[in-house]
């Protein structure tokens with residue numbers, strides 16, 4: 001344990017917490033980072049394709065399940081959340097994408113002053129070590145390695161051509177000037193291995209940073225209107241640790257609101273229900289839960305795919321390719337190429353993400369995913385700006401109880417319509433000459449489902465969450481009663497408590513959320529330094 005009392009305690013060493021803790025320590029703060037999970041130094045986290053073995057494994061994942069969702073036939077969906085140093089970035093699909101500039105500018109319009117794209121860009125740039133090199137939009141030399149995919153299949157090249165044949169532009173860089181059009185996917189990897197936020201920010205962190213693993217925070221300690229420390233369980237003992245300046249809460253969009261409520265911060269009625277005294281009444285805690293929804297188009301193909309590389313001699317070759325060249329099927333992320341497209345006229349920005357993979361899964365009778373036995377490809381059709389909103393509340397006052405997640409994935413008819421439009425675009429792409437020559441049939445939804453009505457039934461049955469929960473402690477102006485933190489990420493009504501993770505996003509950005517969460521953690525450090533050292537945020541980054 002740190003000999004001295006730390007200046008700041010950071011709760012949660014995930015995507016945002018790792019970035020924030022490391023930057024604060026670099027700036028001279030004595031930081032104690034407390035993480036409930038173990039280290040991410042584990043081959044199952046490092047080898048990308050082993051992701052399938054760690055999601056839904058309690059040693060890596062909090063393994064949450066939402067309440068039954070009537071909009072998808074009453075299915076109680078799984079809501080994974082990383083439980084290792086690195087958090088989500090230690091178990092996720094590694095797709096590295098920032099989202100569209102419009103989303104950040106929209107945040108600022110909603111009251112998150114200083115979170116427009118121009119203000120976030122220096123932090124996106126400083127986090128990156130981008131294999132494509134630096135330019136006005138991209139960074140190099142930063143802690144997070146961003147690499148091109150190394151699991152290459154000719155069918156992916158064909159898909160990229162087919163998207164263009166279908167009328168969408170080729171993007172020079174979806175993380176660059178414009179997040180619209182088609183490109184190969186970039187991954188959070190270096191030399192074919194996962195590059196989590198823990199690897200990037202914590203492995204070479206300043207000696208000012210101490211990390212306490214397998215330390216599960218039960219609540220934030222509040223004295224005289226100030227957060228002074230945490231109560232946690234470590235090695236079977238309950239301990240209270242204090243910090244000079246305060247606490248940064250980075251437990252992720254599901255656990256951050258849970259910890260706030262366990263600490264007496266949240267909607268009064270909800271706290272009373274569980275016998276918790278209200279310290280600060282903030283009705284927005286746990287509300288505004290947002291999530292991307294996605295459905296899949298699966299095709300059988302006559303060309304070589306990753307499904308073929310998962311069996312027999314080919315599988316052995318892939319092991320060798322990883323060991324010798326750090327390439328091949330075992331370096332795969334969850335997608336290989338992607339396109340951001342508009343499914344209709346009059347939108348301010350693309351509303352649909354198509355993520356193409358040169359592989360496809362079947363769902364087994366037990367509900368598990370299994371790679372298909374034949375050559376196959378899949379196109380994920382993701383809805384980028386869903387209207388549905390859900391909530392995270394307490395199941396009980398027991399600090400070990402899972403949060404109660406209530407989310408109606410397809411609560412809005414127009415969300416279903418947009419997914420149908422996205423599916424129709426994904427099908428149109430597969431019909432283009434560049435890829436039609438590879439395709440031997442449609443597995444899901446199935447060619448017989450043609451009408452928009454039939455496709456909407458399919459969407460309702462087959463849509464799943466994309467594992468991108470955000471928004472449950474949103475940034476907003478003082479005039480917004482549902483805002484939880486101000487634009488400096490300080491909790492309303494309390495000194496010494498900042499929230500820095502995916503929960504502060506006012507709305508979900510158009511793209512997988514890891515890069516945005518890391519940006520928030522990195523930028524948070526400058527807001528906190530402004531508070532504790534009077535540093536000028538406009539001069540930071």
Ligand SMILES: Cc1cc2nc3c(=O)[nH]c(=O)nc-3n(C[C@H](O)[C@H](O)[C@H](O)COP(=O)(O)OP(=O)(O)OC[C@H]3O[C@@H](n4cnc5c(N)ncnc54)[C@H](O)[C@@H]3O)c2cc1C
Nearest residue numbers: 012014015016036087088092093094095217252502512514
């Ligand atoms: C299976 C999966 C696949 C995904 N795929 C992608 C992808 O391909 N690309 C992408 O961009 N995004 C992806 N995401 C989403 C992305 O990883 C998350 O948005 C991001 O990690 C969120 O960062 P965060 O800092 O908000 O929370 P997290 O990274 O979840 O960090 C929270 C941390 O807090 C710790 N913690 C929680 N409660 C406590 C407590 N009481 N005490 C101490 N510590 C605690 C947790 O163990 C965790 O380490 C995926 C997520 C999942 C789960």
